[in-house]
Amino acid sequence: xxxxxxxxxxxxxxxxxxxxxxxxxxxxxxxxxxxxxxxxxxxxxxxxxxxxxxxxxxxxxxxxxxxxxxxxxxxxxxxxxxxxxxxxxxxxxxxxxxxxxxxxxxxxxxxxxxxxxxxxxxxxxxxxxxxxxxxxxxxxxxxxxxxxxxxxxxxxxxxxxxxxxxxxxxxxxxxxxxxxxxxxxxxxxxxxxxxxxxxxxxxxxxxxxxxxxxxxxxxxxxxxxxxxxxxxxxxxxxxxxxxxxxxxxxxxxxxxxxxxxxxxxxxxxxxxxxxxxxxxxxxxxxxxxxxxxxxxxxxxxxxxxxxxxxxxxxxxxxxxxxxxxxxxxxxx
Amino acid sequence: xxxxxxxxxxxxxxxxxxxxxxxxxxxxxxxxxxxxxxxxxxxxxxxxxxxxxxxxxxxxxxxxxxxxxxxxxxxxxxxxxxxxxxxxxxxxxxxxxxxxxxxxxxxxxxxxxxxxxxxxxxxxxxxxxxxxxxxxxxxxxxxxxxxxxxxxxxxxxxxxxxxxxxxxxxxxxxxxxxxxxxxxxxxxxxxxxxxxxxxxxxxxxxxxxxxxxxxxxxxxxxxxxxxxxxxxxxxxxxxxxxxxxxxxxxxxxxxxxxxxxxxxxxxxxxxxxxxxxxxxxxxxxxxxxxxxxxxxxxxxxxxxxxxxxxxxxxxxxxxxxxxxxxxxxxxx
Numbered sequence: 001x002x003x004x005x006x007x008x009x010x011x012x013x014x015x016x017x018x019x020x021x022x023x024x025x026x027x028x029x030x031x032x033x034x035x036x037x038x039x040x041x042x043x044x045x046x047x048x049x050x051x052x053x054x055x056x057x058x059x060x061x062x063x064x065x066x067x068x069x070x071x072x073x074x075x076x077x078x079x080x081x082x083x084x085x086x087x088x089x090x091x092x093x094x095x096x097x098x099x100x101x102x103x104x105x106x107x108x109x110x111x112x113x114x115x116x117x118x119x120x121x122x123x124x125x126x127x128x129x130x131x132x133x134x135x136x137x138x139x140x141x142x143x144x145x146x147x148x149x150x151x152x153x154x155x156x157x158x159x160x161x162x163x164x165x166x167x168x169x170x171x172x173x174x175x176x177x178x179x180x181x182x183x184x185x186x187x188x189x190x191x192x193x194x195x196x197x198x199x200x201x202x203x204x205x206x207x208x209x210x211x212x213x214x215x216x217x218x219x220x221x222x223x224x225x226x227x228x229x230x231x232x233x234x235x236x237x238x239x240x241x242x243x244x245x246x247x248x249x250x251x252x253x254x255x256x257x258x259x260x261x262x263x264x265x266x267x268x269x270x271x272x273x274x275x276x277x278x279x280x281x282x283x284x285x286x287x288x289x290x291x292x293x294x295x296x297x298x299x300x301x302x303x304x305x306x307x308x309x310x311x312x313x314x315x316x317x318x319x320x321x322x323x324x325x326x327x328x329x330x331x332x
Numbered sequence: 333x334x335x336x337x338x339x340x341x342x343x344x345x346x347x348x349x350x351x352x353x354x355x356x357x358x359x360x361x362x363x364x365x366x367x368x369x370x371x372x373x374x375x376x377x378x379x380x381x382x383x384x385x386x387x388x389x390x391x392x393x394x395x396x397x398x399x400x401x402x403x404x405x406x407x408x409x410x411x412x413x414x415x416x417x418x419x420x421x422x423x424x425x426x427x428x429x430x431x432x433x434x435x436x437x438x439x440x441x442x443x444x445x446x447x448x449x450x451x452x453x454x455x456x457x458x459x460x461x462x463x464x465x466x467x468x469x470x471x472x473x474x475x476x477x478x479x480x481x482x483x484x485x486x487x488x489x490x491x492x493x494x495x496x497x498x499x500x501x502x503x504x505x506x507x508x509x510x511x512x513x514x515x516x517x518x519x520x521x522x523x524x525x526x527x528x529x530x531x532x533x534x535x536x537x538x539x540x541x542x543x544x545x546x547x548x549x550x551x552x553x554x555x556x557x558x559x560x561x562x563x564x565x566x567x568x569x570x571x572x573x574x575x576x577x578x579x580x581x582x583x584x585x586x587x588x589x590x591x592x593x594x595x596x597x598x599x600x601x602x603x604x605x606x607x608x609x610x611x612x613x614x615x616x617x618x619x620x621x622x623x624x625x626x627x628x629x630x631x632x633x634x635x636x637x638x639x640x641x642x643x644x645x646x647x648x649x650x651x652x653x654x655x656x657x658x659x660x661x662x663x664x
Contacts (some may be wrong), residue, residue: 058597222592241596252590260554263580264391264573264604272596 002027004067005096012073013249014319015052020312027102028101035079037100043071043122044314068096073121077306091121123326124300133285135273139240144169146215152235154181156326159189161218166190173209177321202228221246241272301325307332334359336399337428337643345581346651347384349352352644367411369432370390375403375454376646376659400428405453414509455658456632463616464492467605471572476501478547488658491521493550498522505541509653534560553578565598573604633657639664
C-alpha cells in the first residue's frame with residue numbers, strides 16, 4: 001500500500017498538522033515507460049507553505065485531497081522504463097507518499113554521489129545547496145573582501161551561503177534565532193560574527209558588525225530582520241530575496257518600512273530569486289558542492305524526523321524555527 | 333550686488349517659501365584661477381528637498397544661512413582662469429544666486445549646443461535628460477517590444493524616459509496627475525497609453541494597460557502609484573528607483589506594502605539610481621540627447637517662473653505637481 005500525507009483542508013498562512021491527514025491507497029500498476037520509486041526521505045521546505053495556499057505563485061496550489069507536494073529521494077524498486085533501472089537512486093518532486101509512480105518527468109536527477117549519504121540530495125546536494133550557490137553567486141555576486149550578511153544563517157540554505165561566501169574570500173555575518181545556533185554559525189559554518197535576533201537589537205548589532213556597511217544581504221526572512229539590515233547598506237549593495245520566512249501571510253500584503261529611499265541613496269539592488277530558473281546549470285552547482293563537501297569545506301546539518309507521522313507538523317516546525325539544520329522526514 | 337535665495341530655516345519634509353529669504357551681498361573679487369558667472373536660469377529639482385533637510389543623503393545638507401544649492405546655467409562675465417573666457421556658457425552647481433564665483437570645480441560643463449536654447453542645459457540637455465538616459469537604459473535596460481511604465485510621465489525626466497523607450501522600440505504607459513498631462517503624454521511625448529492617477533484606479537488601469545505585466549518601471553514617486561505598479565510585474569521585471577516624489581518625509585521611514593514577495597515571485601529587480609555615478613559618461617548621453625532633439629525625436633516642455641522672487645516657492649510647487657514640464661527660474 002502507498003501511505004500518503006494528504007492536504008485535507010486549505011490553510012491561510014503556515015500549514016499546520018491539522019491541515020493534513022494520512023491515508024493509504026493501492027500502489028498503481030506501472031504503464032509502459034513508468035517506474036516505481038520507494039521514497040527514503042521527504043524534504044520539508046518553506047516553499048511548501050506557498051504551495052499549500054491558494055494564492056498567486058510560481059506553481060499552482062496543491063489540490064485538497066492530493067498528497068502534499070514535496071521533494072523526496074528514494075530508490076527505483078520496479079521499472080518499465082529503460083532509462084531507470086531497479087536500484088537507481090533518484091530525487092525529484094515525488095510528493096509526501098511512500099511510493100511514487102514516475103515517467104521521469106518529475107525526476108530532478110539520478111543521485112550519483114554514491115560516496116555521500118543519500119539524504120544530502122534533499123539538502124546541501126539538493127535545492128538548498130543549489131539555491132545557496134546560485135542566489136549568492138549570481139544575485140548577490142559577492143567580491144572577495146566584501147561583507148556578506150545572511151539571515152536564517154544556521155539553516156539549510158543559510159549555512160551553505162555563509163560557507164560559500166567564505167570560500168569566495170568574503171567576511172560573513174550570520175543572523176539566527178538562538179545562542180546555540182549563533183555558536184553553530186561561528187564554530188561549524190565559519191561565520192566571522194553571528195547575531196541572535198531574539199536577544200540583540202539587530203539594527204545596532206549589524207551597524208557594529210559592518211562598520212563599512214553591508215555589501216551583500218542574503219535574505220531568507222523579508223521581515224523585521226531585513227528592515228534592520230536595510231538600514232545599514234553599503235554603496236552598491238545587493239540584496240537577494242530568497243525566502244520570506246518571517247511573514248506568515250501575504251494576502252493582503254503586510255506593511256513594512258518603504259525601502260525606496262534606502263535603495264536610492266545606496267544605489268542598491270534588491271532582487272528576487274527562484275532556483276528553478278537555473279535548472280540548466282544545476283549539474284555545475286552539484287558537482288562543485290559535492291567537491292566542497294568531500295574536501296571538508298562545506299559542512300551541513302540535518303534534522304531528521306523519524307517516520308511519516310511526523311510530516312504533517314514539519315512545515316509549521318520550520319516556520320517556528322525549531323529545526324537545527326535541513327529538516328527531512330525519514331520515511332518508514 | 334549678488335542677489336541670493338538663502339535657506340533661512342531647516343524644513344522637515346518639503347521646503348516651503350517660508351524656509352527661504354532673499355538677500356544681497358557684494359560680488360566677491362576674483363582670485364587668480366577664478367571666474368564670475370552671471371546666472372541666466374536656475375533649476376528647481378526634487379533633489380533639493382533632500383539637500384535642504386538634515387538627513388543622511390549622498391551630499392551634506394545645505395547650511396542655514398547659505399544660498400540654496402541648485403543647478404544653474406549662465407555666462408562667464410569676467411575671468412582670471414585661462415580655461416574660461418568671457419562669453420562662455422557654463423552649467424553647474426552655481427546655487428540660487430545671481431552671481432557665482434567659480435574655480436571650475438562646480439562646473440558640470442561648457443554648453444556647446446549653441447544652436448539650441450541655453451535653458452535646455454537644465455533640462456533635457458542637463459541632469460533630467462542624463463537621468464532619463466542612464467536610469468532607463470542602464471537600470472531598466474529595456475528590450476524592444478517590452479512594456480515600460482513611467483511615473484511622473486509628463487515631467488522633465490519622465491517625458492524623456494517615455495520618448496527614449498519609444499526610440500528603443502518599447503511600448504510605453506505613462507502615469508500622470510491630470511487629464512491635461514495625460515493628453516500631453518499621448519500627443520507630445522508619444523506614450524501609447526496614459527493614466528491619470530487622480531481619477532483612475534491605478535492598479536486596475538495598469539493591469540488593463542499591461543496584460544502581460546510590466547517589464548520595466550521607471551519610478552519617480554516611491555508611493556501608492558508604485559505600489560499599484562508592483563502588483564503587475566512581469567517575470568524578470570526591472571524597477572528603477574529614480575525619485576521619491578510621493579513621499580513627503582523619510583524620517584521615520586514611512587510604511588508601505590512589503591515588496592519582497594512580489595520581487596521573488598517575478599524574479600524582479602528593484603534598484604536605486606543616482607546620475608552622478610555616470611559622470612564619466614555624461615558626454616555620450618548629451619551628444620545623443622542633443623541629436624534626438626535636433627531630429628525632432630525628443631520633445632521637451634519647460635515651465636519658466638519669471639524672476640528670482642518666485643524661487644522660494646518653486647520646490648513646493650514641484651511636489652504639488654503644479655508644474656508642466658521642467659521647472660526653471662529665469663533670473664532677472
